[in-house]
Amino acid sequence: MIAIALILLFLAGFFIVSLISEKFSLTERIGFGFPVGLGIVTFIMMIADWFGGRIATTNSMILTCIVCAVAFTIVIAAQKKKFVESLVPTFDFSWFNLLWVLLLIFLIWVEYHNFAKCMYFPTYDRDSMAGFDTIGYLAAQEHTYKGLSIFTGDYMPRMHNPGSCISYLPMLQFSYAYIYSLGAETSKAIPAFFYLSFIIAFYGMAKRTMSHTAAMFATLAMVFTPEMISFSSLSATNVMQAAMASTGLIYVCMWCNEKKKELLVMGALLLAINHWLRAEGIVFGCTAGILVLLQCVRKKAAWSNLIIPILTLIPTITFMLYSASCNLTSESAIITRLYWDAEKAGIIYDGAWKLLSQLTFYGWAFLIMLIAVIANGYYSVKEKDNLNVLLAFCLSLILYYFVLYHVDYKWDSINNVLAYSAKRFMFCYVPIAWYYTCNSKIVQSGFNWIEKTCGLK
Amino acid sequence: MANNTPKKNKAHQPLKHRKRSFGSWFVRNGVLLLAGYLFLTKVPFINPVYVWLRDNYLKSNMEIIKQYPDATYDQKMALKLGGDYNYILFLRDNTPEDAVIYYPSGGDFRATHPAIEQNPFNGKLIDKLTVVRALYPRKVVTEEEYGKTSWSKKITHVAIVNGKNRDKLPYPVGENYVNGVLPVKQPVQQTNTPKP
Known part of the structure; x- marks a missing residue:
């Protein structure tokens, strides 16, 4: 039952991505299938819960089947033969070299160990036990999310305090409720398959703009990031958000270069799922909006394109309405007025700098990116090479710390947040850093030379 | 100008067709x-964190998996959370499913007792939310809720750690x-000390 549900989720996402465009490669569609399917199904689960639907085995399966069938019907109706033709892989191995194989072997070795660890151990990390996993488990047991016993003030008096898990965006909680409702003993299949999908998706996405070997190197380097991979086997939202936010933003950057509609729509869909995962993910949606706005102003792109990044807010707005109507709100921790607190700003600046400049949590990622930025300086200035990605990286980083600055830390200190939580926030920048590095012209030329010298033709 | 050029062209410049044996x-x-x-086997490991990643994170966990392939859910949890999970x-x-349990505070868990060396x-399971799932459908009442919520007036069992809460x-x-x-x-009967 669980295996069938996971396959159906994947197929639903596969058809939805295909629906955006049949031009997406099989790797991209296979990679994004599961996260997209899960995002859509859990969003509908919330709507169903809002109107009194029960979280139960039969309902979960029926919902997944309906989403899958509807997506399939629409994609067949809209694309007809093109869809079937797009499923046939193209074979061009002129680039094939043994370095690519070696990188792939390393990648499989790393992910095999990580996947096994993720699936073997149940949820034991504190944040998930005190939030995502427990809520998902209880929702499956009590067949409701909005009516959960732990959301009642009498049983959990602190549930409506600032920073409480009641106000977390519920994609992951619904995902866990989904898998528990199907009888799973643990919810770890969700993070395990999400991360595996992300790896495939990242490679497929990177391959659009760089050579196969460079894409494989970027993927391996990204996966082999110490803190990020170790968190990927836990049940928290951070790595999943990193997956959706980074790929979403990169697709928007690709749209800035190529102006292909499907890239913008895909980026927006992924950013919407990122919003559906974590509230502060909105900084990536804002970044995408600014990038699109710049294209409208400077490159005369159609202003109607701006609607697409705005639509990424649908999950957030819907959840706000749902939580308000179901009394799932907590005391706000956001400072909504503009203010200046030099001490707080200084602490945040120091914290951000410490995170980005140390080599422990993210390994070489940011240092190598900095070297790539400097080395690629000539092409950045002369040909504007990779500038949109660099802009997206910097802009979203500034916005992220701006959001941290505007949080009123009633439940914790800013120092604690920077020391323990903010390191997880930075995961979103690791895939972007490696993408930037391997997509910069100077690195590309190295990999192109390898493929030219050692390829099959 | 170059910014509008599809990168694909840059990345996949047509390879010169040469006959190569x-x-x-x-x-x-x-x-x-x-x-x-x-x-790949030398350069990343200049940074010791990659050694940790390879040896401690990837290899060590795999060794545990191979060592205990048939461990149950509870055994795996105990492996990670230790005495607290036990x-x-x-x-x-030792409690019925409809029990309302007074759960010890963080201070109780950290306290010392002369009888125990x-x-x-x-202290990994001191938050109420971290134990709600494992004890479900039993209800949990904490020290700060004691005497304040309706559930705290329905307590059926008192959890005792390090000799604390006997007075409840x-x-x-x-x-x-x-x-x-x-x-x-x-x-x-007074069930005696579990073996964490």
């Missing part, structure tokens, strides 16, 4: 493979009762 391809790729292997299991196994708890029971409990759980009404 398999031997030539093999030699070139052999050198490339060797260089790649040396690079204590939760003890609570679960080393505190068996590590309406009957006297011997000082040798250090860790365990006792019903509020009529103690049939």
Whole structure:
């Protein structure tokens, strides 16, 4: 039952991505299938819960089947033969070299160990036990999310305090409720398959703009990031958000270069799922909006394109309405007025700098990116090479710390947040850093030379 | 200008078609493979965190998996959470499903007791939400809720750690009762210390 549900989720996402465009490669569609399917199904689960639907085995399966069938019907109706033709892989191995194989072997070795660890151990990390996993488990047991016993003030008096898990965006909680409702003993299949999908998706996405070997190197380097991979086997939202936010933003950057509609729509869909995962993910949606706005102003792109990044807010707005109507709100921790607190700003600046400049949590990622930025300086200035990605990286980083600055830390200190939580926030920048590095012209030329010298033709 | 040019063109510049023998391809790729292997197995590990990642995170966890392939859910949880999880299991196994349990505070878990040389708890399960799932459908009441919520007036069992909370029971409990759980009404027997 669980295996069938996971396959159906994947197929639903596969058809939805295909629906955006049949031009997406099989790797991209296979990679994004599961996260997209899960995002859509859990969003509908919330709507169903809002109107009194029960979280139960039969309902979960029926919902997944309906989403899958509807997506399939629409994609067949809209694309007809093109869809079937797009499923046939193209074979061009002129680039094939043994370095690519070696990188792939390393990648499989790393992910095999990580996947096994993720699936073997149940949820034991504190944040998930005190939030995502427990809520998902209880929702499956009590067949409701909005009516959960732990959301009642009498049983959990602190549930409506600032920073409480009641106000977390519920994609992951619904995902866990989904898998528990199907009888799973643990919810770890969700993070395990999400991360595996992300790896495939990242490679497929990177391959659009760089050579196969460079894409494989970027993927391996990204996966082999110490803190990020170790968190990927836990049940928290951070790595999943990193997956959706980074790929979403990169697709928007690709749209800035190529102006292909499907890239913008895909980026927006992924950013919407990122919003559906974590509230502060909105900084990536804002970044995408600014990038699109710049294209409208400077490159005369159609202003109607701006609607697409705005639509990424649908999950957030819907959840706000749902939580308000179901009394799932907590005391706000956001400072909504503009203010200046030099001490707080200084602490945040120091914290951000410490995170980005140390080599422990993210390994070489940011240092190598900095070297790539400097080395690629000539092409950045002369040909504007990779500038949109660099802009997206910097802009979203500034916005992220701006959001941290505007949080009123009633439940914790800013120092604690920077020391323990903010390191997880930075995961979103690791895939972007490696993408930037391997997509910069100077690195590309190295990999192109390898493929030219050692390829099959 | 270049910014609007599809990057695909840049990345996939048409490769010059040259006839290359398999031997030539093999030699070139052999050198490339060797260089790649040396690079990948040496360079990242200049940074010790990658050594931790390879040896501690990836390999060590796999060794545990191979060592205990048939471990149950509870055994795996105990492996990660230690004595605290064993204590939760003890609570679960010694209370009915409709129990309302007074759960010890963080201070209780960290307290010392003269009868016990080393505190068996590590404080990983001191938050109410972290134990709600394992004890479900039992209800949990914490120190700060005690006497304030309606559930705290329905407590049926008191969890005792490091000898703390014996005073929450309406009957006297011997000082040798250090860790365990006792019903509020009529103690049939005092189950003694679990083995975390």
